Amino acid sequence: MTAKISYDDVEVGTELPAQTFDVTRATLVRYAGASGDFNPIHWNEKFAKEVGLPDVIAHGMFTMAEAIRVVTDWTGDPGAVLEYGVRFTKPVVVPNDDEGATIEVSAKVGAKLDDHTVRVDLTAMSGGQKVLGMSRAVVRLA
Amino acid sequence: MALDQSFVGRSYPPTDPYEVGREKIREFAEAVGDTNPVYTDPEAAKALGYADVIAPPTFVFSITFKAAGQVVQDPQLGLDYSRVVHGDQKFAHKRPVRAGDRLTVTSTIEAIKSLAGNDILDIRGEVHDESGEHVVTAWTKLVARAAEEA
Numbered sequence: 001m002t003a004k005i006s007y008d009d010v011e012v013g014t015e016l017p018a019q020t021f022d023v024t025r026a027t028l029v030r031y032a033g034a035s036g037d038f039n040p041i042h043w044n045e046k047f048a049k050e051v052g053l054p055d056v057i058a059h060g061m062f063t064m065a066e067a068i069r070v071v072t073d074w075t076g077d078p079g080a081v082l083e084y085g086v087r088f089t090k091p092v093v094v095p096n097d098d099e100g101a102t103i104e105v106s107a108k109v110g111a112k113l114d115d116h117t118v119r120v121d122l123t124a125m126s127g128g129q130k131v132l133g134m135s136r137a138v139v140r141l142a
Numbered sequence: 143m144a145l146d147q148s149f150v151g152r153s154y155p156p157t158d159p160y161e162v163g164r165e166k167i168r169e170f171a172e173a174v175g176d177t178n179p180v181y182t183d184p185e186a187a188k189a190l191g192y193a194d195v196i197a198p199p200t201f202v203f204s205i206t207f208k209a210a211g212q213v214v215q216d217p218q219l220g221l222d223y224s225r226v227v228h229g230d231q232k233f234a235h236k237r238p239v240r241a242g243d244r245l246t247v248t249s250t251i252e253a254i255k256s257l258a259g260n261d262i263l264d265i266r267g268e269v270h271d272e273s274g275e276h277v278v279t280a281w282t283k284l285v286a287r288a289a290e291e292a
Contacts, residue, residue, distance in 0.1 A: 021175070034166075034173035035204045051224075060228045065174045065200045072199070077190050078180060078238065081199045085232030085281070134230075 004076035007116040007141040016074045016107040021066040023058050023092065024100030031062045045096060057091035063131055067105045067124045071137050083138040092126040101126055116141050144256040149219055152251050154212045159244040160205045167197045167241060196238040206267035206280040209247035213265050221261065222286050229283035236276050244272040259288030
């Protein structure tokens with residue numbers, strides 16, 4: 001209800017601070033427990049390969065949850081996110097090593113809308129590939 | 143085999159209420175590494191005008207996805223769930239989900255398409271609180287990949 005960023009201070013093209021998020025097998029196990037999504041493609045390499053995946057992949061919803069942090073960290077108030085939608089274009093492949101994978105998220109204001117709201121367009125990359133497409137949020141600013 | 147178009151528009155009965163707990167929100171925030179105090183500290187949430195801690199924007203999916211299970215496991219629909227992947231996801235929030243909410247979900251099949259042998263299912267989940275107020279709508283697109291030729 002009280003975003004830190006003022007509507008008047010942004011314009012189309014304003015960039016939000018980009019962030020990089022690490023994801024390891026341990027991250028995925030924690031997310032599975034917290035979200036209740038225990039699909040073995042997110043933790044069982046043998047199963048993932050049997051269904052034709054290159055390796056264990058991150059939950060799409062995990063990637064979606066990380067990406068919006070670029071917006072919620074910017075506004076300070078996660079409740080200011082009114083709409084948020086993504087397309088899952090490529091899986092985030094998470095190898096079984098200490099490093100895992102990284103998700104790089106950048107975002108910019110794509111449009112200024114009515115009632116102190118803006119549309120933020122997000123880009124999420126992992127392993128050089130775009131992992132979220134049509135990734136957009138509508139946020140209410142101060 | 144293409145899914146039966148007559149299922150488009152079908153709604154399923156509302157789910158039993160899911161009670162959103164502070165510790166469940168904390169667990170979710172920790173799982174995604176988000177340290178914003180509005181998820182864990184009621185005083186920080188109150189400072190932003192909320193009655194209690196609020197949930198991250200995608201938290202509600204774990205509730206709506208469970209509700210969508212009614213649809214994808216409907217034996218009459220006949221979706222091959224072992225071949226399902228998540229295509230798109232969208233949320234529209236009337237207000238953030240908060241601790242203490244008792245949420246019910248009503249799932250509706252919005253569209254069924256068949257594309258290159260894949261079955262594509264659009265499910266809308268309307269989430270209401272105990273007082274009947276609308277909290278959030280979740281749109282989930284599921285894609286059941288075509289089975290390989292035998």
